[in-house]
Amino acid sequence: MANLTLDGVTKWFDDDGDRIVAVDDVHVDIEDGEFLVLVGPSGCGKSTTLRMIAGLETVSQGDVRLGDRVINDQPPTVRDIAMVFQSYALYPHMTVQENMSFGLEESTGLSDDTIARRVEETAEMMGIDDLLDRKPGELSGGQQQRVALGRAIVRDPDVFLMDEPLSNLDAKLRSQMRTELQRLQEDLGVTTVYVTHDQTEAMTMGDRIAILNDGKLQQVATPIEAYHRPANLFVAGFIGEPSMNFFEMEREGDVLVGDDFEYSLTAETLDEIGDTERVTLGIRPEDVELVSGGEGAHEFRTVVDVVEPMGNENNVYLRFDAGGDDPQMTGDERTFVATVGGLQSIEDGQEVAARIPESAIHLFDTETGLALR
Numbered sequence: 001m002a003n004l005t006l007d008g009v010t011k012w013f014d015d016d017g018d019r020i021v022a023v024d025d026v027h028v029d030i031e032d033g034e035f036l037v038l039v040g041p042s043g044c045g046k047s048t049t050l051r052m053i054a055g056l057e058t059v060s061q062g063d064v065r066l067g068d069r070v071i072n073d074q075p076p077t078v079r080d081i082a083m084v085f086q087s088y089a090l091y092p093h094m095t096v097q098e099n100m101s102f103g104l105e106e107s108t109g110l111s112d113d114t115i116a117r118r119v120e121e122t123a124e125m126m127g128i129d130d131l132l133d134r135k136p137g138e139l140s141g142g143q144q145q146r147v148a149l150g151r152a153i154v155r156d157p158d159v160f161l162m163d164e165p166l167s168n169l170d171a172k173l174r175s176q177m178r179t180e181l182q183r184l185q186e187d188l189g190v191t192t193v194y195v196t197h198d199q200t201e202a203m204t205m206g207d208r209i210a211i212l213n214d215g216k217l218q219q220v221a222t223p224i225e226a227y228h229r230p231a232n233l234f235v236a237g238f239i240g241e242p243s244m245n246f247f248e249m250e251r252e253g254d255v256l257v258g259d260d261f262e263y264s265l266t267a268e269t270l271d272e273i274g275d276t277e278r279v280t281l282g283i284r285p286e287d288v289e290l291v292s293g294g295e296g297a298h299e300f301r302t303v304v305d306v307v308e309p310m311g312n313e314n315n316v317y318l319r320f321d322a323g324g325d326d327p328q329m330t331g332d333e334r335t336f337v338a339t340v341g342g343l344q345s346i347e348d349g350q351e352v353a354a355r356i357p358e359s360a361i362h363l364f365d366t367e368t369g370l371a372l373r
């Protein structure tokens, strides 16, 4: 079994006597064969976490376990973990064949013949078998990426660690490799931790995603769960493009009162809020409906600020219409965004009504950021 456990894993760096906590008490249990994507903004501690699992960085506190073994103090070479880097890290003076087989004999004790056969099989699987005699400088970025992956696969490790492995590829190749990598991981069934700051990769590739911010784990969930039931404001704002719209509101009886609008709540929703007074209301852009009228429940008069055509759909940036006396935007007025079908003809400056259905709203405690529903 190669389930990988991070148990209170913490990393601090010393910066002239100041302690920088890069990873803060992270707990996560990654199942045997699971594809876990570690995602978060730049500097949140993703690479440091991965490097601790690989043994390239010491663990300040907590345990990294592979199966039942604590591997904190094991050197990287005996961990049975293969890492793929963003930079590919291929040896420039070696051929593809040599890059893939380098060090295998020492670490596995396999014979030269067996290694050569394994390299050939893997190269075939990765579609690079006709490149075995070339050096990295004679390969395209995509081919180098395949070699780097092939080199990890040929080791037949318990765990793959991947640090933004697709970020140097152009958009088309990246999306192709995304699918390929996912299929490969599924076929090989090797426990994988994949680091990215790209939420499309996170949403499409992972069995589960672990969202980090400021060194702290925010939520571990399937992509669908994280999208539909974000644990807090950070996850809600991080996952989804365009981002969820947020409105800070004060509770007054059974109504939420904000700067731009008031929003009445049913008894059921009020129950979920409990006695929280400062509530942030969130709504995904695709859940905002543009309707005619504007007088119904949870409907608001708005003016179109900008329409961003996306082809199959439009992102319509709206601002609340205080009374229609000044159609000019001042530029600093708050807008929110609705994503609607591309066939609806909507123009800048147009007055429209937006409906924010109660069934689709997310509610958060403004002070703690935690989800209330």
Ligand code: ATP
Residues within 6 Å of the ligand: 013, 014, 015, 020, 021, 022, 040, 041, 042, 043, 044, 045, 046, 047, 048, 049, 197
């Ligand atoms: P990115 O997506 O930009 O690569 P990341 O999420 O991988 O970011 P890390 O590289 O893990 O983030 O860094 C986490 C934090 O730890 C950052 O604030 C970084 O400046 C700090 N850090 C990383 N390595 C060191 C080091 N050797 N000494 C001091 N601080 C460090």
